[in-house]
Amino acid sequence: MDDLSKWGLYCFCLGARSTPHHVVEMDDNGRVLFHAREGTTRAELREHGIEPLESQLALLRAYGLLTVEGDRLTTAFPVLGPAEMESLRARVKPLAEKIVPEILADVSAIVDSLASAYGVLFGYVIDGLLWDRFRAVAALPGTELTLDRPYWNGAFWASYPPRAGATGTNEVAGAGAALTMVWTDPTVRALNRLADAPALRSALDRGELPLGPVTTSAGEEWRLTGDDGEPAIPVIRREDPVHEHGSRVADAIASALLRELPAFGPQWGEATLLIVAHELIWDLMAMLEAAGVVDRPVTFDDPAATPDALRAHLFVTVLPGAG
Known part of the structure; x- marks a missing residue:
């Protein structure tokens, strides 16, 4: 290829x-x-x-x-071909298998507390809080835009074969709150249209979700609050139990990976931790699904999913100091 x-x-x-x-x-x-x-x-x-x-x-x-x-x-x-990926995935999978029993109780507590937990578990904890742990002890690439990097900043890599069903996160950050969108290849375009809606960012600047429908450039209407004005997606604050349980999950994953990371060597430069960690978090989610601990919403694999159905991909984090 x-x-x-x-x-x-x-x-x-x-x-x-x-x-x-x-x-x-x-x-x-x-x-x-x-x-x-x-x-x-x-x-x-x-x-x-x-x-x-x-x-x-x-x-x-x-x-x-x-x-x-x-x-x-x-x-x-970095460009990782089939031989490299076969070797990498064979080494990452046993590490994920060791971690799952350590995080099972806290993951179950998160799942039990939310009507739709998959997006929060992945986007807030495993692909969210985990990076805070790594930033505290390791040099991750900065993602802030600069004059030299006006489009994107951070790290980028290619691998083959692709990870089937891989998930990722995008964020729309306002002054008071941030909306996280957990995307997949079939859903990323619809989620990106929501991210570009001006009414969304202005509400997040106020630390709120927009009341009434948010209309995208394609004419889609997203309703992030109910008729009573209450949030129709999870809202997470630092003092919430989800944060407490999620912090323990992130601590366990970070500790296990950092112990094993030197064995992978620096072969992909500053992207090494990122590449290994992403393979690990995708394995962890797959194992938690296989164990019946968390269910992957069908919308994650549906390119025709409606905005109402895609709310399973969304949550809001209220920033410290905001309402």
Whole structure:
């Protein structure tokens, strides 16, 4: 598979204005990046039937995906092929199997306290609080946008075969509250349209959910509160039991992974922890599902899911000091 647009593409880039995925998928950029993973030249690309335009290369450079030094083109992010992924996943799975019994009681408490727990368990705890633990002891790439990185910042990698059914999180942060959206490939476009709705961000700045429908650019209506004005999605505060249980889950996962991480070596640079951790959290969720501890909503695999159904992917975190 000599086209990275067909691989799994993953970004640790919370707060991005525009992630690199669509750039990899444009034109034949995926093939350019595949053949440049260990460095290549324009002449070598022509041997594969690839003649990138200067505008293509400029866009790849602008998104931090390609370096150009003279006639040498080199992909600027980790690319993990089938052999590497087979080895990595074989080493991560036993670690996940050891962790599940340690976190089972706290995960069960979270599930029992929420009508729809999958999104909160993944987005708030396993793909949320966990990163706070890593930031406290390890150097994670910064995700804040800068003049040099105006579109996205953080880390990006490609792997093959892709992780089937992988989930990720995007966030819309206001001054008083943040809305987290747990996305999958079938649902990410609909969730992104919600994220772009101006009424949503202005309400979050006030530490609130918008009353009445939020209308997207596609004319979809999302109702995040009920007719009585009460939230129709989970709202989490630091003093809530969900946070307490989630903190213990995050502590257990972080401790176990950090003990084992040196054995993986620094082979993917600053992205090593991110790559290993993502494989681990996806394994953990799959094992918790297989054990019947948490149910994955059917909407996660439904590209036609309605905004009402997609509320299972959403929760709000009230920021410290807000109402």
